[in-house]
Amino acid sequence: MKENATEQFDILSNLASDFKKKRIIDLFKADPNRMDTFSIETAGLHLDASKQLLDNTVYAQLTKFAVKMGVPEAVENMFRGGIVNPTENRAALHVALRSSKPSDPWIPENIMSDVHNVLSKIENFVADVVSGRLKSSTGIPITDILMIGVGGSNLGPKLVCTALRENESTRLRIKFLDHLDGKGFDNLKHQLDPESTFCVIASKSFTTSETLQNAAIVEKWMDSSLKDNQRTKSQFIAITADKGKALSYGIPKDNIFRIWDWVGGRYSVWSAMGLPIALKFGFTAFKEFLAGAESMDDHFRSAPIERNMPIMLGMLGVWNVNFLGAHSYAAIPYEERLRELPSYLQQLEMESNGKRIDLNDTPIDYDSAPVTWGALGIDAQHSFSQLLHQGTRFIPVDFIISLTPPKKYMTNHDVLLANCMAQAKALMIGGNSGGTEANPHKEMTGNRPSSIISMEALDAKTLGALIALYEHKTYVQSVVWKINPFDQWGVNLGKEFAASIFADLSETSSTEEHDPSTEEQIKRYKNLRNNS
Ligand code: F6P
Numbered sequence: 001m002k003e004n005a006t007e008q009f010d011i012l013s014n015l016a017s018d019f020k021k022k023r024i025i026d027l028f029k030a031d032p033n034r035m036d037t038f039s040i041e042t043a044g045l046h047l048d049a050s051k052q053l054l055d056n057t058v059y060a061q062l063t064k065f066a067v068k069m070g071v072p073e074a075v076e077n078m079f080r081g082g083i084v085n086p087t088e089n090r091a092a093l094h095v096a097l098r099s100s101k102p103s104d105p106w107i108p109e110n111i112m113s114d115v116h117n118v119l120s121k122i123e124n125f126v127a128d129v130v131s132g133r134l135k136s137s138t139g140i141p142i143t144d145i146l147m148i149g150v151g152g153s154n155l156g157p158k159l160v161c162t163a164l165r166e167n168e169s170t171r172l173r174i175k176f177l178d179h180l181d182g183k184g185f186d187n188l189k190h191q192l193d194p195e196s197t198f199c200v201i202a203s204k205s206f207t208t209s210e211t212l213q214n215a216a217i218v219e220k221w222m223d224s225s226l227k228d229n230q231r232t233k234s235q236f237i238a239i240t241a242d243k244g245k246a247l248s249y250g251i252p253k254d255n256i257f258r259i260w261d262w263v264g265g266r267y268s269v270w271s272a273m274g275l276p277i278a279l280k281f282g283f284t285a286f287k288e289f290l291a292g293a294e295s296m297d298d299h300f301r302s303a304p305i306e307r308n309m310p311i312m313l314g315m316l317g318v319w320n321v322n323f324l325g326a327h328s329y330a331a332i333p334y335e336e337r338l339r340e341l342p343s344y345l346q347q348l349e350m351e352s353n354g355k356r357i358d359l360n361d362t363p364i365d366y367d368s369a370p371v372t373w374g375a376l377g378i379d380a381q382h383s384f385s386q387l388l389h390q391g392t393r394f395i396p397v398d399f400i401i402s403l404t405p406p407k408k409y410m411t412n413h414d415v416l417l418a419n420c421m422a423q424a425k426a427l428m429i430g431g432n433s434g435g436t437e438a439n440p441h442k443e444m445t446g447n448r449p450s451s452i453i454s455m456e457a458l459d460a461k462t463l464g465a466l467i468a469l470y471e472h473k474t475y476v477q478s479v480v481w482k483i484n485p486f487d488q489w490g491v492n493l494g495k496e497f498a499a500s501i502f503a504d505l506s507e508t509s510s511t512e513e514h515d516p517s518t519e520e521q522i523k524r525y526k527n528l529r530n531n532s
Contacts (some may be wrong), residue, residue, distance in 0.1 A: 001322075001366055002481060005068035011061050016323035019053055023447055026186055027055050040309045043295035043465035047309050051428045052316050052396070052449040053324065062315040063305045066480065070148070071311060074479040075472075080106035081453045082431045085486035086255045086359065094267035098290035098464070111262070117274050118258055123283045125257075125275070129198075130170050133238075137231035138195045143148050144173045146192065147276050147349070148214045149202030153239070154178045155347055156269025156277045156467070158201075159340040160289065163463055166337070166406075169282040177218070180210045185217055194225040200237045203272055204265050206245035208499065259280055264486045266347050267471060276398045285460045292464025310469055314476030320396045320449065321370050328370045331387065333400040334377035334420040337458055341400065342374035345470055352474045354483035359482050370482045374398075377420055379384065387427060388457050389444050397450040401467070403459035424450045505529075 002009040003029040005370055028034050078084050081091040096107050097115055118214035128134035132141040147157060158176050175188050201216050203211045222232040228341065237255045246256045257272035278286035298308050320326040333341050353369035388395055405413030405525050430446020455462040479487035500512040504522050
């Protein structure tokens with residue numbers, strides 16, 4: 001990183017040691033335009049980064065740093081379908097999934113026509129299900145969709161279905177089965193009728209063991225009621241990039257929704273993986289969700305670098321991590337409907353940028369992704385926020401709020417937002433809790449940075465823009481850190497080990513030798529398992 005932009009890196013390092021001594025509140029006094037400089041509004045979102053520990057000089061250097069690191073070219077390269085995932089020799093064209101442009105000279109025509117074909121398939125499917133034209137194998141209308149998937153094949157649709165749940169336009173119930181212990185399905189099956197439930201195996205690879213194992217228990221449950229596996233399979237749908245595997249599994253050809261290699265799992269909510277969104281809220285709402293993301297794409301691609309929301313968010317993260325020493329950051333939504341957002345961002349940011357080898361195959365000597373964590377605001381205030389205010393760690397925060405209160409609960413929303421704004425203010429200015437009497441235990445030093453991202457309203461469009469914002473922020477940071485954000489080899493090794501350990505846990509055994517600790521774990525489990 002340093003060798004690409006030595007001058008800016010050194011300037012920023014010097015500025016950082018200076019800034020560790022500055023107070024954010026004093027920076028407001030020094031610059032009457034601070035609020036404007038560090039606020040950007042676009043696509044129904046407003047980013048207020050004025051409570052971050054930086055000033056104009058730092059930001060000017062950060063944007064120069066981004067330029068030197070090649071951010072503008074990298075943005076264009078991604079939109080034009082360049083190979084931005086070199087370890088898998090692939091483009092990452094999630095932006096094509098939400099493009100409404102009749103044609104884009106940079107995107108191969110077959111990709112755009114594939115995207116439109118799948119969108120039409122989703123539209124028709126939704127119309128058939130919602131109108132009741134599509135019946136289950138026993139001839140009754142479909143009442144429930146059971147989505148079986150993990151990671152990127154679960155977190156995005158779950159986030160959106162939870163966030164928009166008040167806007168549902170159909171009676172269809174959507175359930176998610178992700179955890180593997182069987183108890184999750186035990187709870188769900190009491191709410192489901194096998195005769196009127198459609199199951200979606202959501203798996204880009206169609207090889208993920210957790211998903212396939214869950215699909216197997218669901219299939220067995222349906223078989224026992226439908227008494228005919230062909231009937232069961234006619235109520236199964238696959239969303240996958242491997243049509244062949246889905247066909248061999250017995251999914252009917254027409255029930256297979258394609259995604260493609262060039263869509264990363266954690267970037268796939270805009271593809272057929274978003275089917276449950278379209279089923280629950282209608283195809284129009286799904287298109288609005290895509291349109292919201294597209295507005296953010298247009299902004300990302302065209303706004304000047306210093307007024308570019310994803311670039312600002314990304315470069316603030318770089319400043320906090322690489323110059324001010326943050327090891328983590330907290331994402332704290334003050335909106336119950338966004339309860340799934342922290343988990344979604346964890347996969348997006350940590351699976352993308354949690355890496356230590358750069359694009360030249362060399363270990364990096366600087367930090368890449370910080371730990372992303374967080375929880376709903378009110379829960380946070382009564383659990384971990386104490387540490388944010390008075391702990392020894394430096395942890396920047398993103399607060400996410402919606403500015404449209406539910407009509408029924410106006411005052412609740414006032415109290416909610418008062419709490420959020422109070423947290424951001426207290427983190428920044430600090431002070432003495434409970435009065436003026438000096439007491440070190442009650443003292444908050446403040447000067448802890450945060451940003452507030454406000455949504456005009458929490459609807460399909462703005463949610464699309466919010467998710468796209470974080471996707472692009474992640475990409476900007478990957479460019480600066482010189483890493484490939486679109487692979488995840490670190491996850492794969494665990495999958496490989498799991499396969500051999502599973503063989504050792506069941507009656508067969510693998511040829512793989514395990515370390516003594518793992519051997520002991522296997523032995524202890526087998527002893528208890530076989531005696532239970
Ligand atoms: O968590 C690892 C991962 O490989 C993710 O990247 C992906 O989203 C998830 O597994 C699920 O994979 P698949 O959609 O292939 O089942």
